[in-house]
Amino acid sequence: MDTLSHRPMAGQSTRMVLATDLDGTFLGGSPQHRRMLYDWLREQPDVQLIFVTGRDPDFIGSLCADGTVPSPEFVIGDVGTTIARFESGRVQPMIDLEMPITQAWHGLATEVQARLLSVGGLRLQNVPFRHRLSYEYDTSFDRAALTVLEDLAVDTIVSHGCFVDVLPRGVSKGPSLLRLIAHLGLEAERVLVAGDTLNDLSMFETGLHGALVGGSEAELLNATAHLPRAHRCRHIGAGGIIEAIHAHTLHATPPELPL
Numbered sequence: 001m002d003t004l005s006h007r008p009m010a011g012q013s014t015r016m017v018l019a020t021d022l023d024g025t026f027l028g029g030s031p032q033h034r035r036m037l038y039d040w041l042r043e044q045p046d047v048q049l050i051f052v053t054g055r056d057p058d059f060i061g062s063l064c065a066d067g068t069v070p071s072p073e074f075v076i077g078d079v080g081t082t083i084a085r086f087e088s089g090r091v092q093p094m095i096d097l098e099m100p101i102t103q104a105w106h107g108l109a110t111e112v113q114a115r116l117l118s119v120g121g122l123r124l125q126n127v128p129f130r131h132r133l134s135y136e137y138d139t140s141f142d143r144a145a146l147t148v149l150e151d152l153a154v155d156t157i158v159s160h161g162c163f164v165d166v167l168p169r170g171v172s173k174g175p176s177l178l179r180l181i182a183h184l185g186l187e188a189e190r191v192l193v194a195g196d197t198l199n200d201l202s203m204f205e206t207g208l209h210g211a212l213v214g215g216s217e218a219e220l221l222n223a224t225a226h227l228p229r230a231h232r233c234r235h236i237g238a239g240g241i242i243e244a245i246h247a248h249t250l251h252a253t254p255p256e257l258p259l
Contacts, residue, residue, distance in 0.1 A: 015046040016250045017186055019076070019177055019203070020241065021195040022053040025213050027069070028196070028237025033258045037238040040255035041070045047251070048186070052076040052173050054134070054165065054199055056127050057084070057091035065089060074184075079157065079165045079199055080176040081105070081131035097179055098131070104168035105131040108154060112166050115152075119145040122164065131171070135164040159198040159217070174202030192250055194241050196220065204230045209248040213240030 018041070020026040027034075041049060049072040051060060057077055064071040064086070075084045075091050083097040112133055116122055121141030125134045137158075146156050146164070153169040173195075181188060193203040194211035197220055204210045204224045212224060214236040224230040231247045233240030239258040246254050 015190060015252070016044075016245075017048045017050060017181075017191040018241070019050040019052050019191055019193045019208075021173075021197070021200050021203075022051060022055055022063075024196040024215065025194050025200075025211075025237055026051070026241065028213065028215070029235065029239045030237075030258075033235065033237065033239035033242065036255050036258065037242055038068075038070050040242075044251070044253075048073050050074045050076065050177070050180070051086075052080075052177055052193070052195075052200075052203060054079045054163075056130070057082065057093075058128065060086070061090050074180060076173055076176045076180065078130045078132050079134070079167060080171050080173040080202070081167060083176050083180055093130075094180075094183075097183055101131050101168055101171050101176075104153065104171060108152060108168065109133060111152060112149060112154060115148045116166075119148065131168060133166045135166075136162055137164055138162075157199045159219075161217075163199075165199060172202040173200060174204075174206045177203060177208075178206055190250065192241075192244060192248060194244065196237075198223070209244070209250060211241050211244030213237055213244075 041047060051072045055077060060075055063069055072086045075086050081101050082093060084091045084093045121138045122135045125136060143158055155167050155169050157165045191208045193208050195203055196213050196216040198217055201220055201223050204227055210230040212230050212232045214233050231244045233243045235243050235258050242255045242258055245251055246257055
């Protein structure tokens, strides 16, 4: 397992932070571009890696188990409802940082599930949820039906053309990332966020340097069109992240630009 143990503690000698979505972003692009980015990250003692994903802790642990994918130092998981360290191959929730999220979600899961039973075309995902619920939808699903939740303290995100996430109100990837950055004492101007779907929107809305990797959802591109730091990349996935590191001049020795 790749633990990147040569890196400094967060906030100490950190020149750059890569806070990246996984599917379609850090895990996307050509094998060559992924290898270029992953090898570069392993060689940089001054770059912190944070996964910001809709994936659950078990998936992240399995993903990093064989060392092919570099392990992060920290994880924003479950679409922003998990804030954690990544240690000894496992996601270790930071309970104090999560406390407001835990309190905001208390008692909501049962009520949300009960109300969404009446909504056609939705299927609850079979994953272990932490402070959120996620559904898959089919062509019979009507977004307008989500109004059954409008008087609850929740937000909904429809993305990927097939997913509906239900989260505590005000909680998503961007706000949780900002909370972690502040807790770690990281310099916001050195942070690059990367994503490709609408559940990444709140990361770009933070005003941090951004990488809209190639192939991003049209809805995300439209929603970020007014954000000057949301760089639209030509390359897909990892190649787009490399492209954005250069575009934002975030590191003195960036990885080689992909062809």
